[in-house]
Amino acid sequence: MQIAFIGLGNMGAPMAANLARAGHTVTGFDTAAPMPEGVTKAATAAEAAKGAAVVITMLPNGAILRAVADQVIPAMAAGAVLCDCSTVDVDSARAVADQARAAGLDALDAPVSGGVGGATAGTLTFMVGGTDAAFATVKPLFDVMGQKAVHCGASGAGQSAKICNNMILGVTMIATCEAFALADKLGLDRQKMFDVVSTSSGASWSINAYCPAPGVGPKSPADNGYKPGFAAELMLKDLRLSQQAATAADADTPMGALAERLYETFVEAEGGRGSDFSAMLPRFETRHRT
Ligand code: NAD
Numbered sequence: 001m002q003i004a005f006i007g008l009g010n011m012g013a014p015m016a017a018n019l020a021r022a023g024h025t026v027t028g029f030d031t032a033a034p035m036p037e038g039v040t041k042a043a044t045a046a047e048a049a050k051g052a053a054v055v056i057t058m059l060p061n062g063a064i065l066r067a068v069a070d071q072v073i074p075a076m077a078a079g080a081v082l083c084d085c086s087t088v089d090v091d092s093a094r095a096v097a098d099q100a101r102a103a104g105l106d107a108l109d110a111p112v113s114g115g116v117g118g119a120t121a122g123t124l125t126f127m128v129g130g131t132d133a134a135f136a137t138v139k140p141l142f143d144v145m146g147q148k149a150v151h152c153g154a155s156g157a158g159q160s161a162k163i164c165n166n167m168i169l170g171v172t173m174i175a176t177c178e179a180f181a182l183a184d185k186l187g188l189d190r191q192k193m194f195d196v197v198s199t200s201s202g203a204s205w206s207i208n209a210y211c212p213a214p215g216v217g218p219k220s221p222a223d224n225g226y227k228p229g230f231a232a233e234l235m236l237k238d239l240r241l242s243q244q245a246a247t248a249a250d251a252d253t254p255m256g257a258l259a260e261r262l263y264e265t266f267v268e269a270e271g272g273r274g275s276d277f278s279a280m281l282p283r284f285e286t287r288h289r290t
Pocket residue numbers: 006007008009010011012029030031032033045058059060061064067068085086087088112113114115116229230234237
C-alpha cells in the first residue's frame with residue numbers, strides 16, 4: 001500500500017519503519033526529525049500525501065493536526081483515508097474528520113497506547129473512531145504497527161476512549177502512590193503492601209503491572225530511577241484533554257480534575273518534568289499533611 005507518514009518523532013519514526021519493513025511504500029514528512037530507515041523523504045506534507053491510499057499523522061497536538069490537515073487534505077486522492085494517531089482533543093479530531101469528508105475523503109482518529117516501546121515492537125493498541133469502511137482499509141496497517149485495534153464508534157470515539165482510560169490511569173496512579181507513602185509512615189513493609197493490595201480490592205494496573213515502588217512487583221520505571229516510561233508531562237497533557245472534554249460535555253469529573261492539578265504542580269513547580277508519571281511516589285514520600 002502507498003502510505004504517507006507525517007510526524008516522525010519518538011512514536012512516528014518506529015511506526016513508519018515497521019510499515020516500511022512490512023513491505024509498504026512509505027513517504028514521510030517532518031519539520032525537524034530525520035527519516036527512519038525505509039522511509040522516503042518528501043519536501044512537504046502535501047507532497048507526501050499525493051497519491052497515498054492512507055495518510056497517517058503522528059503529531060504533538062490538535063492545533064498542529066489542524067494545520068497539517070489544511071495542507072494534506074487538498075492534496076489527497078479521492079477515497080483516500082486520513083488516519084490521525086496523535087493524542088488530540090476530541091473537537092479537533094471531529095473537525096478534521098468533517099473537513100476530510102467534505103473533500104470526498106474518509107478519516108479515522110486512532111490514538112494509541114503502548115508508548116515508544118510498543119511503537120518499536122509493533123505492539124501498540126489502537127482506539128479508533130470513524131466509519132466501518134475506513135477502519136477496514138487501515139486495519140492491515142494497524143495489524144503491522146500494533147497487536148490490537150478496537151473500533152470504538154464514530155469520529156472522536158477513539159480520542160474519547162483514550163482520554164477516559166488515561167484519566168482512570170492518572171487517578172489510580174496517584175491513589176496508589178499516596179497509599180504507599182501512607183503505608184511507609186504506618187511502618188508497613190512495601191513488599192507486604194504489594195502482596196496484599198495487588199490481590200485485593202485495591203488492585204489496579206497501576207500497582208499490579210506498573211508498581212511505583214522500586215524493587216517491588218514487576219519491573220517498572222521505578223526500578224530504573226523513574227526514567228520514563230510514560231513521562232509525567234504526557235500524563236498531564238492527557239489529563240488536560242480529559243478535563244477539556246469534560247467541560248465541553250458538561251460531565252462532573254472531580255477526581256480527574258484533582259489529578260490534573262496534582263500533575264500540573266508536579267511537572268511545572270516540583271521538578272517532575274522528564275520523570276515517569278509514577279514518580280508521584282517519591283513526591284508523596286517527602287510531603288507532610290497540610
Ligand atoms: P514527538 O514530539 O517526539 O514527535 C512529534 C513530531 O511531529 C516531531 O518530530 C515534530 O518535528 C513533528 N512535527 C511537529 N509539527 C509538525 C508539522 N507541522 N509537520 C510535520 N511534522 C511536524 O512526540 P511523540 O512522543 O512521537 O508523540 C506523538 C503523539 O503521540 C502525541 O500526540 C502524543 O501525545 C502521542 N503519544 C505519545 C506516547 C509516548 O509515549 N511518547 C504514547 C502515546 C501517545
